Amino acid sequence: MVEPSIVTPSLRDQLDVVIPTSRDLDFLEAWRPFLKNYHLIIVQEGDPSKTIKVPDGFDYELYNQKDVERILGPKASCISFKDSASRSFGFMVSKKKYIFTIDDDCFVAKDPSGKDIDALEEHFKNLLTPSTPIFFNTLYDPYRKGADFVRGYPFSWREGAPTAVSNGLSLTRPDGDVAATQPNQRYVDAVMTIPKGSLFSMSGTNLAFNKDLVGPAMYFGVVRDGQPAGLYDELWVGLCVKVICDHLGLGVKTGLPYVWHSKASNSLADVEKGSKSVSWEKEVIPFFQEVVFPKEASTVQQCYLELSKQVKEKLSATDPYFAKLSDSMVKWIGAWGELNAS
Amino acid sequence: MVEPSIVTPSLRDQLDVVIPTSRDLDFLEAWRPFLKNYHLIIVQEGDPSKTIKVPDGFDYELYNQKDVERILGPKASCISFKDSASRSFGFMVSKKKYIFTIDDDCFVAKDPSGKDIDALEEHFKNLLTPSTPIFFNTLYDPYRKGADFVRGYPFSWREGAPTAVSNGLSLTRPDGDVAATQPNQRYVDAVMTIPKGSLFSMSGTNLAFNKDLVGPAMYFGVVRDGQPAGLYDELWVGLCVKVICDHLGLGVKTGLPYVWHSKASNSLADVEKGSKSVSWEKEVIPFFQEVVFPKEASTVQQCYLELSKQVKEKLSATDPYFAKLSDSMVKWIGAWGELNAS
Numbered sequence: 001m002v003e004p005s006i007v008t009p010s011l012r013d014q015l016d017v018v019i020p021t022s023r024d025l026d027f028l029e030a031w032r033p034f035l036k037n038y039h040l041i042i043v044q045e046g047d048p049s050k051t052i053k054v055p056d057g058f059d060y061e062l063y064n065q066k067d068v069e070r071i072l073g074p075k076a077s078c079i080s081f082k083d084s085a086s087r088s089f090g091f092m093v094s095k096k097k098y099i100f101t102i103d104d105d106c107f108v109a110k111d112p113s114g115k116d117i118d119a120l121e122e123h124f125k126n127l128l129t130p131s132t133p134i135f136f137n138t139l140y141d142p143y144r145k146g147a148d149f150v151r152g153y154p155f156s157w158r159e160g161a162p163t164a165v166s167n168g169l170s171l172t173r174p175d176g177d178v179a180a181t182q183p184n185q186r187y188v189d190a191v192m193t194i195p196k197g198s199l200f201s202m203s204g205t206n207l208a209f210n211k212d213l214v215g216p217a218m219y220f221g222v223v224r225d226g227q228p229a230g231l232y233d234e235l236w237v238g239l240c241v242k243v244i245c246d247h248l249g250l251g252v253k254t255g256l257p258y259v260w261h262s263k264a265s266n267s268l269a270d271v272e273k274g275s276k277s278v279s280w281e282k283e284v285i286p287f288f289q290e291v292v293f294p295k296e297a298s299t300v301q302q303c304y305l306e307l308s309k310q311v312k313e314k315l316s317a318t319d320p321y322f323a324k325l326s327d328s329m330v331k332w333i334g335a336w337g338e339l340n341a342s
Numbered sequence: 343m344v345e346p347s348i349v350t351p352s353l354r355d356q357l358d359v360v361i362p363t364s365r366d367l368d369f370l371e372a373w374r375p376f377l378k379n380y381h382l383i384i385v386q387e388g389d390p391s392k393t394i395k396v397p398d399g400f401d402y403e404l405y406n407q408k409d410v411e412r413i414l415g416p417k418a419s420c421i422s423f424k425d426s427a428s429r430s431f432g433f434m435v436s437k438k439k440y441i442f443t444i445d446d447d448c449f450v451a452k453d454p455s456g457k458d459i460d461a462l463e464e465h466f467k468n469l470l471t472p473s474t475p476i477f478f479n480t481l482y483d484p485y486r487k488g489a490d491f492v493r494g495y496p497f498s499w500r501e502g503a504p505t506a507v508s509n510g511l512s513l514t515r516p517d518g519d520v521a522a523t524q525p526n527q528r529y530v531d532a533v534m535t536i537p538k539g540s541l542f543s544m545s546g547t548n549l550a551f552n553k554d555l556v557g558p559a560m561y562f563g564v565v566r567d568g569q570p571a572g573l574y575d576e577l578w579v580g581l582c583v584k585v586i587c588d589h590l591g592l593g594v595k596t597g598l599p600y601v602w603h604s605k606a607s608n609s610l611a612d613v614e615k616g617s618k619s620v621s622w623e624k625e626v627i628p629f630f631q632e633v634v635f636p637k638e639a640s641t642v643q644q645c646y647l648e649l650s651k652q653v654k655e656k657l658s659a660t661d662p663y664f665a666k667l668s669d670s671m672v673k674w675i676g677a678w679g680e681l682n683a684s
Contacts, residue, residue: 135627136542138511138596139528146528152543152577154623169480186481186488188532198537200478201494235494254480281496285477 003145007124012037015098015120015208018090020083022046023104024053030107032057034118038100041090043068045081063089075338078222078331084204085220088332091211092339098127099215100208107260109171112187122257123166123208126191130160131251133196141191141253164214164250165241167194168206170261191255196246199288202238206259213250215340216300217241219332221325236325239288244303247293283318287311301333308333345487349466354379357440357462357550360432362425364388365446366395372449374399376460380442383432385410387423405431417680420564420673427562429546430674433553434681440469441557442550449602451513454529464599465508465550468533472502473593475538483533483595506556506592507583509536510548512603533597538588541630544580548601555592557682558642559583561674563667578667581630586645589635625660629653643675650675 017038019025022045028035032055040060044052048064068089069076079089087101100120108116129143135157142149142158149158172185194200209218220237245252291310297303308329315322359380361367364387370377374397382402386394390406410431411418421431429443442462450458471485477499484491484500491500513527536542551560562579587594633652639645650671657664 136536136540136596138509138536138542138545140530150543151545152580154543154577154627156623156627167480186531188482188530189528190530190532192534194478194480195537195540197539198478200480201492201496203480203493235496238494254478281498285496285498 005118005121006128007121009037011124014096015039015100015124016041016090016094016096018043018087018094018099018101019104020045020085020087020090020101021052021104022050025055025104026053027104027107028055028058033116034108034120038120039096041094043086043090045083045086048081063093071339072335075331075335078219078328078335080220080222085222087204088218088220091215091218092336094211097210097212098124098208099211099218101204102207102259103205103261105262106170106205107262109187109258109260111258112189117257117259119168119206119257119259120208122191123168126166126253126256127163127208127210129163131163131193131253132157132160133193133246133249133251134161136195137193141193141255144191161249161251162210162213163253164210164245165202165252166208167200167202167238167252167254168208168257168259169255170203170205171258172261187258189256191253194242194252194254199239199242199285200252200254201235202241204234204237205261206257214241214245214300216304216333216336217244219304219329222328236284239284240304240307243288243291244293244300244307247297247303248300280318283315287314301337304329304333347460347463348470349463351379353466356438357381357442357466358383358432358436358438360385360429360436360441360443361446362387362427362429362432362443363394363446364392367397367446368395369446369449370397370400375458376450376462380462381438383436385428385432387425387428390423405435413681414677417673417677420561420670420677422562422564426546427564430560430562433557433560434678436553439552439554440466440550441553441560443546444549444601445547445603447604448512448547449604451529451600451602453600454531459599459601461510461548461599461601462550464533465510468508468595468598469505469550469552471505473505473535473595474499474502475535475588475591475593476503478537479534483535483597486533503591503593504552504555505595506552506587507544507594508550509542509544509580509594509596510550510599510601511597512545512547513600514603529600531598533595536584536594536596541581541584541627542594542596543577544583546576546579547603548599556583556587556642558646558675558678559586561646561671564670578626581626582646582649585630585633586635586642586649589639589645590642622660625657629656643679646671646675 015038017035017040019040020043040058042060042062044062044064048066054060065081068079080086084103091099100123111117135154137149137153139147139150141147217240242252293303293306297306308326312323312326357380359377359382361382362385378399382400384402384404386404386406390408396402407423410421422428426445433441442465453459477496479491479495481489481492483489559582584594635645635648639648650668654665654668
């Protein structure tokens with residue numbers, strides 16, 4: 001029995017698809033059945049004089065570095081054009097309530113029955129139902145069809161919290177890079193809330209969020225010289241988002257939907273193993289474990305500015321990069337405010 | 343391809359199966375292929391003059407209320423004989439490193455391929471590999487075969503923590519009680535660590551643990567008059583176990599293996615909804631969210647005695663039952679010490 005989609009045309013109109021890229025978007029052909037009716041925001045990495053080809057029939061706007069500099073002026077320096085962290089500009093310029101962002105090396109995955117997965121359908125299911133950050137439900141997301149709270153789950157907590165983030169997962173493409181040391185090909189049919197107080201490694205590969213609830217925290221940072229692109233930025237943004245969601249009582253879900261990712265994630269992680277990031281970890285993770293926001297910080301912007309202050313105070317000694325990052329965080333919030341006047 | 347079992351005869355000899363019951367153990371017939379080589383500890387609930395029949399061929403010892411009173415003397419009052427909380431005595435009297443406890447209305451479940459699930463094989467996989475309580479791995483238990491850490495997972499935390507508890511799940515038996523309002527029939531192929539700082543509702547239905555690491559915290563309490571049997575005790579013990587594991591740096595896993603449970607869990611929960619427990623929740627859950635142990639509390643026994651003190655101080659005003667429970671907790675630790683001299 002095919003279940004009717006929960007995505008009505010009016011819901012669809014409330015979401016923008018943000019794609020960071022440096023190349024022609026041939027990968028969209030595979031996504032056509034699922035993305036053809038959505039509006040796309042493409043943010044071009046690298047050389048702005050290069051022309052990016054977008055397959056016919058898609059409704060899109062495209063920004064390159066020159067466009068961003070024109071729109072943001074001196075604040076444009078907070079946007080990285082070296083890698084997929086450029087996606088942050090797409091979040092800022094969107095006028096929609098929901099954002100879905102995806103990498104240009106991702107493809108439509110199949111569920112175990114062989115059916116193509118409609119990633120947006122699943123992300124909407126995650127975002128439109130509450131989360132359970134306060135008390136762990138061992139039966140996974142209790143708000144999904146056919147699911148429930150486990151016996152003994154406190155009744156007082158069953159209303160849940162608003163869901164801000166849906167962190168989708170990736171499978172290694174079966175015909176993809178065979179050099180991946182340990183490709184992930186396990187499809188787990190689950191969605192769950194990452195509990196309050198627990199940090200995680202978020203991925204921008206297949207990510208959806210409620211811009212109204214958490215948008216200003218979705219800053220992928222500026223990429224450091226010599227840093228392997230697209231690794232540390234993702235960990236960083238996930239940590240920022242999570243501590244702010246925890247403070248504001250918002251939920252972060254992870255699990256379904258899956259996409260196929262052609263990159264060899266673990267090989268990349270192995271490269272990374274010897275780099276700066278490993279020594280940073282020992283300072284950065286405890287920093288986020290201990291971060292506390294003042295009670296008065298009641299908006300994402302306020303929390304983010306407070307976080308930028310603490311980053312400068314407590315992490316600059318680890319590496320001067322963090323002082324620069326802190327300045328970029330402040331610039332980002334300023335630019336966000338200009339484009340998103342409330 | 344059939345994977346070889348990780349359960350060697352010498353590993354099997356390190357585990358006791360604890361079964362609380364008030365009736366003949368016909369259900370063991372279904373478990374024979376999986377439990378025939380294990381030692382069973384049966385703890386009889388209710389009238390000690392009744393004879394419990396155990397199918398031929400099982401290696402077991404059986405204790406009823408009279409036996410427990412003879413062994414524990416005045417401390418026997420900490421063991422409840424009204425319901426399955428009696429299992430705690432089995433934990434105490436066992437001389438093994440690992441315990442598996444199961445309810446007498448549980449049956450062998452099948453995985454999606456139709457194969458009977460060897461619950462102990464899966465529990466051993468959970469207990470013999472580390473947990474990840476400090477940082478959430480979105481790809482579930484990274485130590486299971488075919489699994490890994492997600493890209494970006496901090497290298498500093500990949501060693502994990504010793505696993506103390508494996509909380510297996512239950513499926514509603516397809517031919518079981520059809521009155522269950524929302525039977526759980528979703529098999530999710532996952533195991534995960536419940537993060538540090540997050541509370542959950544543990545179940546004694548299908549539970550394994552490392553007695554050396556966490557045994558003295560596995561006290562299912564004394565059942566209050568008029569309290570629906572087997573509900574609040576489970577929630578209570580899970581909260582105690584979790585805060586102590588968090589303090590001591592131990593891991594708690596949940597997920598596989600599944601068993602079939604013939605009881606209608608959700609119907610029971612609905613009965614419970616109007617009862618005392620709901621008003622308790624509002625005091626009890628925050629109590630556990632805020633409990634802090636002194637640094638000097640470095641053993642499970644020390645933590646448990648400290649917890650009993652705080653229960654008396656902070657929860658007695660909610661209901662005098664908690665003062666009695668606190669006394670029983672102290673008695674339990676005393677009895678544990680007598681039977682488990684180190």
